[in-house]
Amino acid sequence: MYDVLIIGAGTAGLTAAIYTMRAGKTACVIESNMYGGQIVNSPAVENYPGFASISGYDYANQLYEQAKGCGADYVTDNITSVYRGASSFTAIGASGKYEGRTLILATGAKRRKMGVAGEDAFSGKGVSYCATCDGMFFREKDVAVLGGGNTAFDDALFLSNYCNSVTILHRRDGFRGEAAKLASLKERENVRFITDVTVDEITGDAKVSAIHYTDKKTGEKKELSVDGVFVAIGQEPDTAFLADVVELDASGYIVAGEDCETNVEGIYAAGDCRTKKIRQLTTAAADGTVAALAAVTYID
Amino acid sequence: MASLAVNKDNFEAEVLKSEVPVLVDFWASWCGPCRMLGPIVEEISEERSDIKVFKVDVDANQDLAAKYGVMSIPFVALFKGGEVAKSSVGAVPKSELLALLD
Incomplete structure (x- = not known):
């Protein structure tokens, strides 16, 4: 039995492991994928205090080594359910069972899917x-x-540097994004906009060849020939397996304040999976710290 | 360990004409998830003598990447008899790469 069981090895989870170990407790971090979380995809991190510029990969590796160096255990497993015992919690994964006196949920978030036909089939194609x-x-x-x-x-600006054409499809007439970014997109000759549409389907043979959509005003069904579809409709937390364990909000985020305490005593939420306004590396690290020290206090 | 790199000049001889299955990791130096996966691919190379393992740098070998429809990296493909038998996209755990070999 570990003092603190941590699900997720992004910035929040690994920071929690460091603080737990330094407080003289035991910690095990369980991750279904590779450690590091979303930041691994960033070519350069330039807003983390103390590092003028570091690649997401280097940052993640250093954080992982630091947590391991503090003595934290690390396991690769996909946790599918969590049970609450009399004085402990059990996380059940595809290849094992893990017990902890407290639990820190640091499962993060990922890009939201459209949920349209062809999306999964052509993922990576x-x-x-x-x-x-x-x-x-x-x-x-x-x-x-x-x-x-x-x-x-951001995606469209980046892609317009390389691609022949970039078409932004949006379900509303107006945009949520910053006006300055919209203005620079409008200046680019290879960027165009199709608004107030519903995306119906992504089709192709071995790879994507078209996206099908409906004009919401006229009801007209249309098709646009494309080689690639970049889905950028926001993020969703990785919390589906926790629905019966802790309180989630309508979007699936774990309900907890800055103290990281969930509605269940002994369970804490840290990082992007928690209800919060700002989701940054620095706030994930802060959550990992707060959750770990709260767990340590709870045990003592 | 020996370099696992292949390029367009030796791809046919090393991969397509190989008598044993070949695991090929399409990657790039700027791709964080690729660098996460790299050590796992190298581990498999050392552990499995029944297959060959190679890496293709997609920046230097854009034609090879295009030929095999690589549109997202890391892309790991298992070649059997000159054809892609199975493939995997993303920085997946080792167990998923090993599953390609089953």
Whole structure:
């Protein structure tokens, strides 16, 4: 039995591990994927105090080594359910069972999916959730960006440097993204906008060849030939398996304040999976700290 | 350990004409998830003598990446008899890469 069981090895989870170990307790971090979380996709992190510029990969590796160096255990497993015992919690994964006196949920968030036909089938074959990762494969090609917020604008700006054309498809007439970004997009000759539409389907053969949508005003069904579709409609937390364990808000975020305490005593939420306004590396690290010290106090 | 790099000049001889299955990791130096996956691919290379393991730098070999429809990296493909038999996209755990070999 560990003092603190941590689900998720992004910035919040690994920071929690460091603070737990330094407080003289035991910690195990369980991660379903690779450690590091979303920041691994960032070519350069330039807003983390103390580092003028560091790649997401280097940052993640250093954080992981630091947590391991403090003596934290690390396991790769996909946790599918969590049970509450009399004085402990059990997390059940695909390959094992883990017990902790307290639990820190640091499962993070990921890009939200559209939920349209063809999206999953063409994932990695033209459908992408990371423009900076996959953009270079669409040099001189025609792509669509789905969304109307800053993520969509950033993706479109980045892609317009390489692609033949970038079409932003958005479900509303107006945009949520910053006006300055919208203005620079409008200046680019290869960027165009199609607004007030519903995306119906992504089609192709071995790879994406078209996106199908409906004009909400006229009801007219249309098709746009594209080689790539970049989905940028925001994020969603990785918390589906926790619905029966802790209180989630309507979007699936774990309800907890700055003290990271959930509605269940002994369970804490840290990082992007928690209800909060700002989701940054610094706030994830802060959450990991607060949650770990709260867990330690709870045990004592 | 020996370099695992292949390029367009030796891809046919090393991968397509190989008598044993070949695991090929399409990657790039700027791709964080690729660098996370790299050590795992190298581990598999050392552990499995029944297959060959190679890495393709997509920046230097854009034609190879295009030929095999690579649109997201890391992209790991298992070649059998000159064809892609199975593939995986993203920085997946080792167990998922090993599952390609089953």
